[in-house]
Amino acid sequence: MKTYTLNNRRFLCILTALVVAACCAPGGYARPSTVPDTNAADEAAIRENVRGMEVGWNTKSGALFAKSFAADADYVVVNGMHIRGREAIAQGHQRIFDTIYKNSTVTIAVKQIRFLRPDVAVVHVQGVNKVRQGEETREMNAMITLVLTKEKGEWKIAAFQNTQIAPDQARTSVPAR
Numbered sequence: 001m002k003t004y005t006l007n008n009r010r011f012l013c014i015l016t017a018l019v020v021a022a023c024c025a026p027g028g029y030a031r032p033s034t035v036p037d038t039n040a041a042d043e044a045a046i047r048e049n050v051r052g053m054e055v056g057w058n059t060k061s062g063a064l065f066a067k068s069f070a071a072d073a074d075y076v077v078v079n080g081m082h083i084r085g086r087e088a089i090a091q092g093h094q095r096i097f098d099t100i101y102k103n104s105t106v107t108i109a110v111k112q113i114r115f116l117r118p119d120v121a122v123v124h125v126q127g128v129n130k131v132r133q134g135e136e137t138r139e140m141n142a143m144i145t146l147v148l149t150k151e152k153g154e155w156k157i158a159a160f161q162n163t164q165i166a167p168d169q170a171r172t173s174v175p176a177r
Contacts, residue, residue, distance in 0.1 A: 042115070042118075042121075042150070042155070043113055045154075045155045046110070046113055046121055046123060046148055046155050047110050047113075049068045049148065049155050049156070049157065050068070050108055050110055050123065050125055050146070051108070052064070052065075052067055052068040053065055053068045053106075053108060053157075054106055054107070054108040056068070056093070057093075057097075057101075057104075057105075057106040058105050058106060060097040060098070060102065061094075061097070062089075062090040062091060062092070062093040062094025062095075062097060063090045063094070065089070065090065065093045065097075066086045066087070066089040066090035066093065067086075068156065068157050069086045069089055069156060069157045069158075069160070070086065070149065070151075070156040070157060070158045071085065071086050071087075072084070072085055072086075072158075073085065073086055073089060073156070073157055073158055073159065073160065074158070074159045074160070075088075075089050075159075075160045076159075076160065076161045076162065077162055078142060078162045078163065078164045100131075101129075101131065103131060103132040103133070104129055104130060104131040104132070105129075105130050106127060106128065106129050106130075107127065107128045107130075108125055108126070108127045108144075109125065109126050109127075110123060110124075110125055111124045111125060111126050112124040118150070119149060119150040119151075120147070120148070120149055120150075121147070121148045121155075122145065122146070122147055123145075123146040123147075123148060124143065124144070124145055124146075125143070125144040125145075125146060126141070126142070126143060126144075127141070127142045127143075127144055127162075128140070128141055128142075129141075129142070140164060141164070141165040141167075142162050142163060142164050142165060143163050143165060144160065144161065144162050144163070145159075145160075145161045145163070146159065146160055146161075147159040
């Protein structure tokens with residue numbers, strides 16, 4: 001059995017303390033982080049961004065609806081059509097607000113916000129579009145997936161995917177976060 005001198009023991013204690021400190025420090029080896037730090041202000045800003053789409057739709061303003069989007073956003077419509085850019089999103093929505101969706105209202109509810117990085121979030125939104133047609137009101141339900149990015153302190157939608165929920169399909173609810 002080997003005996004350690006006082007200097008060897010002191011060295012081992014210091015080395016152990018350094019390893020423990022390195023492992024427990026932010027970004028240290030033993031502290032894997034899969035979820036970046038987020039704050040309530042970012043979540044509130046994201047919810048407000050989503051709310052802007054709802055207000056734009058219900059006031060029938062393509063420009064206000066599209067204000068929530070990044071200038072180079074990708075927007076995939078429920079039928080698979082791919083629209084590129086905030087300006088095209090605004091113009092396309094103004095056309096449908098003036099025609100087929102002029103008698104419609106939308107309700108949008110954020111179901112989940114997941115931060116991939118402090119400046120990137122995936123947001124799942126449940127939407128209900130009610131369209132009046134004469135005496136009847138038709139209701140369409142959708143699950144919307146958004147990717148938002150934070151640039152210059154402002155959250156904007158970089159990508160939008162709209163998926164219609166079949167009327168006969170049971171809706172599964174995602175817990176709000």
